Amino acid sequence: MPYNIWCVGCGSMIAKGVRFNAEKKQVGNCYSTNIWSFTMKSACCQHEVVIQTDPKNCEYFIISGAQKKVEEFDTEDAETMVLPVDEERSKLANPFYRLEHQEEDLKKKKEAEPLLVRLQRVSDARHFDDYSINKSLRAKLRLAARKMGLGIRLLSASEEDTAAVKCVKFSSNFVINLSNEWLRHII
Structure with a gap:
């Protein structure tokens, strides 16, 4: 539709x-x-x-x-800009008209600038430290997984694991080569 x-x-x-x-x-x-x-x-x-x-x-x-369905809204309520109608657009092509209204446009820009700067600062503060955001998200997910019984307990590392990991080699086309001992360990 x-x-x-x-x-x-x-x-x-x-x-x-x-x-x-x-x-x-x-x-x-x-x-x-x-x-x-x-x-x-x-x-x-x-x-x-x-x-x-x-x-x-x-x-x-x-x-x-x-x-x-006819949907009408007030531009101020929707916090949008009113686009100039065809008459006003043709006036904007006139250099004298633009010069006369340039001060009004600059005034509107200065009024809107503090809000935009504040929004940019909030956005920068939220996304500044990716590591801490990621860390808190992982902690929340781990907590949710534990509550739901989805936690997986890891075994402690052993010498066999260390030796098996050393046998893993990555070729240039990203195919993993595993030794026979490692495969027997998995099976």
Whole structure:
């Protein structure tokens, strides 16, 4: 599913990214690009949903059986930037307009800078000492394994083990060669 939709049959929402077994057929062309139609049954009520590609606008649109879920949000609540509309973009191409608004942009940058610097410091502090992070993770995993009875007790090292380890040779293509004595020890 290319975006969130409402099923017309039962009114339930079908989320973006849900996979369907759909019947795919070519219904036309836009210059040299094929226009495809996908017919599928909704999982909730087996209602037929038809979606078609729109290569001219690089989109999909619903032919029948569903309605696109309109999701609107406030840019301040979502903490995102408002992209300039076409009128403003054309104004930004004008050097005088840019010069007049350059101070305002610098002010916005200075206001956002402390937050970005603080976030960078927190990130750096969290990832500075990889060894201690890895050590604490291993300790937690060992504790969890002991609680679940998954701990494996190791035997103390012996002279036979030391001799067997010395027989292990790694060739250039990463194949391990073991001596016959070591193999007998394992079996």
